[in-house]
Amino acid sequence: AQSVTQPDIHITVSEGASLELRCNYSYGATPYLFWYVQSPGQGLQLLLKYFSGDTLVQGIKGFEAEFKRSQSSFNLRKPSVHWSDAAEYFCAVGALRRIKAAGNKLTFGGGTRVLVKP
């Protein structure tokens, strides 16, 4: 069964500092990986995704993530954090399936809440 671990429940970072959020996944087949962001009381917004190809993926809002197969990781980074980046971040893993009947389900990590200090 697939699983996702986000080891850090909370991270506090100063505005302008760099941010890195960790994500480790477990899946036997070829994974596809996502990072979503959730502002308080809101739905989830897709930041970026990795399916194949270049292992460094660029997303919206200045975020990037690097897929490292050997470490089963897909860490999210941002060089300089803005106060508006305070939110909860979710990593998710899905499987490459070729039939609609599988439903393309995703497994989410527990989330990392990011607090930004002025």
Place this chain on the structure above:
Amino acid sequence: SQTIHQWPATLVQPVGSPLSLECTVEGTSNPNLYWYRQAAGRGLQLLFYSIGIDQISSEVPQNLSASRPQDRQFILSSKKLLLSDSGFYLCAWSIGGTSTDTQYFGPGTRLTVL
């Protein structure tokens, strides 16, 4: 472009009362649809997914049920709510039929059971 709607946005219900949450998607046909629950301080738990009308799969045994009476409508229901049903309910959709579908989420419904 595609949009996803959920209503109501917030709901406060007594224990033992029924529940109906609605999700609709616009701008696409034959989507995969999903219901998730997010309990306070916890991650997302997939409750149901649907690949077509009247085709519902349940991921966890529980007090809830789902229905898909129309192609782009997904309903989450309960006959009698429990305190443990409180949480934030998210509906999501993805393009059906491809193997690398991104899921897009609605704004969510905050349910409080008292």
